[in-house]
Amino acid sequence: MLKKLLFLAVIAGLVYLNMTNPGRADHREKLLAELEKSGPVSARTKENIFRDLDFSNFLVCSTMKTIEDSKMITVGYRRNVELVNSEWLASVRKQ
Numbered sequence: 001m002l003k004k005l006l007f008l009a010v011i012a013g014l015v016y017l018n019m020t021n022p023g024r025a026d027h028r029e030k031l032l033a034e035l036e037k038s039g040p041v042s043a044r045t046k047e048n049i050f051r052d053l054d055f056s057n058f059l060v061c062s063t064m065k066t067i068e069d070s071k072m073i074t075v076g077y078r079r080n081v082e083l084v085n086s087e088w089l090a091s092v093r094k095q
Contacts, residue, residue, distance in 0.1 A: 017060040022076030024055045027064040030074055030081040031089075038093055049092060 028050060035041050035049075053073065056063045062076040066088065073085045083089065 014060065017078065020078045021057065021060065021062055022079060022081050023057075023062070024064075026076060026079075026081050027055060027062065027074045030083065031064065034083055034089055035092065 031049070032041065032046065052067050054065050054067050054070075056065065060077070063072050064074040065072045071085055071088065073083070073088050074081050075084050076082075
């Protein structure tokens with residue numbers, strides 16, 4: 001009985017984490033908010049930035065990374081998206 005209850009608790013936890021996992025739009029929104037802190041960003045620039053990015057969903061967390069070298073830029077977990085690579089942000093602002 002205890003094993004079944006523990007199994008159900010683990011399954012419920014995984015389902016909860018999957019349901020609250022941020023999507024591609026949440027990652028894009030976070031990146032745009034960070035980029036626009038230094039000034040407005042044109043639509044063409046936005047298009048060029050997101051063309052070189054890849055989104056990965058791992059059921060309990062999600063990431064946005066570069067296509068070239070697979071460096072993570074943002075990590076999402078439980079409806080929260082964090083910027084983890086400020087160097088990428090600085091290089092995009094220079095362009």
